[in-house]
Amino acid sequence: MDRTELFARTAFDEAEKADATAAIDSTLWAEFRRSGLAMAAFPERLGGSGLCENERQGALCTVLRMVGGGDLSIGRLFEGHVNAISLVCRYGTEAQMAALAADVANGALCGVWGADDAAGLKIVGAGASTELRGRKILASGAGFVTRPIVTAKAGDDQLMCLLRLAPDHPVDLSGWSAQGMRSTATGAVELSGIRIGEDEVVGVAGDFMRQPYFSGGAWRFCAAHLGAMERLVELFRDHLVSRGRGEDPYQLQRVADCVASARTTRFWVEEAARRFGSGDKDATAIVGFANMTRMVTERSALDIMEAVQRGVGLPSFIRPSPVERICRDLATYLRQPVPDLAMSDAARSWLTSSEPVGDF
Numbered sequence: 558m559d560r561t562e563l564f565a566r567t568a569f570d571e572a573e574k575a576d577a578t579a580a581i582d583s584t585l586w587a588e589f590r591r592s593g594l595a596m597a598a599f600p601e602r603l604g605g606s607g608l609c610e611n612e613r614q615g616a617l618c619t620v621l622r623m624v625g626g627g628d629l630s631i632g633r634l635f636e637g638h639v640n641a642i643s644l645v646c647r648y649g650t651e652a653q654m655a656a657l658a659a660d661v662a663n664g665a666l667c668g669v670w671g672a673d674d675a676a677g678l679k680i681v682g683a684g685a686s687t688e689l690r691g692r693k694i695l696a697s698g699a700g701f702v703t704r705p706i707v708t709a710k711a712g713d714d715q716l717m718c719l720l721r722l723a724p725d726h727p728v729d730l731s732g733w734s735a736q737g738m739r740s741t742a743t744g745a746v747e748l749s750g751i752r753i754g755e756d757e758v759v760g761v762a763g764d765f766m767r768q769p770y771f772s773g774g775a776w777r778f779c780a781a782h783l784g785a786m787e788r789l790v791e792l793f794r795d796h797l798v799s800r801g802r803g804e805d806p807y808q809l810q811r812v813a814d815c816v817a818s819a820r821t822t823r824f825w826v827e828e829a830a831r832r833f834g835s836g837d838k839d840a841t842a843i844v845g846f847a848n849m850t851r852m853v854t855e856r857s858a859l860d861i862m863e864a865v866q867r868g869v870g871l872p873s874f875i876r877p878s879p880v881e882r883i884c885r886d887l888a889t890y891l892r893q894p895v896p897d898l899a900m901s902d903a904a905r906s907w908l909t910s911s912e913p914v915g916d917f
């Protein structure tokens with residue numbers, strides 16, 4: 558954990574430059590690898606520390622929090638990297654796991670590219686001429702993630718393909734003019750013509766969205782958000798103490814609200830991680846809890862950002878201020894798929910159960 562903490566500290570120190578240039582320096586990626594984080598999600602027999610295993614979800618939660626508190630863009634990329642490795646470890650073959658571990662040990666980064674344009678990514682052809690047609694959009698790490706898992710349609714089936722892209726594979730980052738998360742390099746990647754064989758296909762049709770792992774895994778991005786929220790609250794404290802404004806009763810109320818929001822979120826996220834790794838057979842309960850965790854995390858993050866911006870005032874909007882950057886990153890990264898549906902599904906699943914609310 559010390560090495561993660563050290564890396565997170567370096568990432569925080571470098572975040573201003575990464576945001577300004579919309580690029581993460583290669584020396585920081587070298588630091589990332591040296592810290593052990595690149596390999597951590599693999600089982601020990603493949604050179605990792607088993608961070609994807611059920612009993613290590615609590616440790617993964619701490620790591621995601623720390624990295625998210627360092628630089629949320631790196632937190633996003635790390636979450637995608639871990640997600641890809643855990644999908645291969647859960648559904649892939651031993652040979653696919655070993656090949657991926659060897660590539661990551663040699664410097665490759667992974668990601669999960671699921672978002673599609675209107676046409677979608679398809680698997681076409683047959684036998685030796687089976688190939689991809691189409692592209693992925695909103696793909697983080699476009700241009701430096703060389704081992705992505707992409708989802709693709711084969712008829713009505715959805716399959717996962719583990720690709721090996723050349724480092725100079727063309728990408729289109731022209732649309733990534735987002736307010737925050739600038740250095741995630743989230744763009745469009747044309748994939749037409751890439752051959753698909755049994756080495757590339759991971760698992761069977763439907764594995765990608767299999768529950769409780771698909772929706773239940775949402776706790777991971779909540780953990781990265783939480784790291785940024787905790788960092789914001791600490792920066793707020795630093796500001797109040799250094800300006801001698803901490804004794805003001807209105808500011809004290811904001812501090813209390815922020816600490817309560819951050820701590821509440823932490824209880825939820827850590828419990829969601831624990832339940833995800835518990836091996837509980839009740840997929841609906843795990844998904845329902847993760848969906849509620851998304852709702853709590855989003856609400857708390859919005860409350861913290863408002864309180865910190867009001868409590869710090871104009872300096873929190875002037876660059877280069879870490880508060881300004883983290884608020885931009887967090888506001889952007891909070892936008893996750895179908896939040897209304899996540900919330901309403903969670904409400905419905907409790908409504909149709911007879912569980913006491915305290916056991917939900």
Ligand SMILES: Cc1cc2nc3c(=O)[nH]c(=O)nc-3n(C[C@H](O)[C@H](O)[C@H](O)COP(=O)(O)OP(=O)(O)OC[C@H]3O[C@@H](n4cnc5c(N)ncnc54)[C@H](O)[C@@H]3O)c2cc1C
Pocket residue numbers: 633637668669670671672694695696697698738741743889890891892893894895896897898
């Ligand atoms: C920094 C960053 C990096 C990303 N990297 C990746 C990546 O590597 N791979 C990847 O696959 N994706 C990536 N994404 C995309 C991400 O997974 C989501 O697709 C995206 O963030 C969804 O955001 P949205 O607000 O447009 O979602 P939406 O789901 O469109 O939600 C917007 C609003 O519309 C509502 N809504 C949704 N559907 C309906 C409906 N049918 N009817 C009515 N209302 C509806 C929602 O509840 C919400 O209020 C990334 C996103 C970010 C921000």
